[in-house]
Amino acid sequence: MNGFFDFYTILFLVLAVVIFLRLRSVLGRRTGSERPPFDPYSPSKPNGAASDKVIALPQRDSADAPPASEPEPDFSEIAKADSDLGKALAALRAADRSFDPKRFIEGAKLAYEMIVTAFAEGDRKTLKNLLSREVYDGFVAAIADRESRGETVTSNFVAIDKAEITEAALRGRTAQITVRFVSQLITATRDKDGTVIQGDPNAVAEVTDIWTFARDVGSRDPNWKLVATESAE
Template identity: 35%
Template sequence: MEILFFAVVAALVLGRLYQVLGQNRGAEPPAMRPPPAFGRPDPVGDKLENDKAAEESAKVLQFPAKEYDGPGAEGLKAIAAAQRGFSTPEFLEGAKAAYEMIVTAYGAGDEATLKDLVDSDVFEAYKVAMDERRAANAPKIDVVRLNEPKIVDAELDGKIARIDVAFSSDLADGGDGLRAADEIWTFERQVDSRDPNWLLSAVRTA
């Protein structure tokens, strides 16, 4: 009798399991999402990339006001927009160093150094003057004092950036005392050139 009781219980349990597991009840499993086709346009990804590019461009065009006010401000902004990484303080530091190197090289008749710092027209003019100085056995020129240079004008002419810088210095050239030199130098470079150097392209009295 006891065996018959357990047999009936087992039959009831198996029947219940069949009703639950043998039929399609409950939620469907989530469908597998197919992997994106290689190279297929991704509207969301494209938008993120475009937004990122726009953000980077905006950063380039955001100029610190203190760097681009005063003389030549609009020209400096145009140059900065065309030449990534341009900075007025860094440019002036480079211009100051170039002034001392050019004046010293000119006074010493150092043509090799000048060729890397000035354009062809300025070099030819300096070469003539250096030949005359050598013939006259003129003494070398030293920069004794140099005030902080100042930008007086700037422009972007197509791909050519030009910046006028005012220099005021005291030079020693073998004479009695010092000789004051107040000049405006024009530096230029092609903004899309791989060569980062600015070249002296003109000199005039301030």
């Protein structure tokens, strides 16, 4: 029994030594010169010296140095610099440094779709946020007249083919921009019995509108409002 025990004891010892030697060859030995584990909460070294484990970021020459100026927006796709429209857009930019004609057009397209849809649905709340007082009163009167006759309107956008700035002006603190929209719409007006009395619910129609938007450039409110509408047809 003792011989049996001694044989397996010796075998386990041999295996332990072999495993230790292999681990040592793979992991190496501590020499006393290893860097300590990184501690993100350890205090900085004295005199502002950088930690061995941290790469110091370059410092600005002055904390009050102004940020790099934004590049001037490119008006060339909208109007020539020496044209009346180009000069007017430049004047708007000078009065309002946040003004960018390209971004304005994208916002105008979104507003156009929202206003046309809200008018068809009789959504007065949406219209009130997008229209000047005078235009809002006119739209609401038309909606009320339509509702009094029991008429309903459906209007679906297919696409806005074109939205281009045709005029711009700065009158005092008020900036005005006129945009010509060419859109593809499916629209129909039905009477109280559901009969189509105007438009066609199955046909796409091209619609051209000329809308003027305005904004007080001295106001913190960045939104433009529709102040005039005109149909080109």
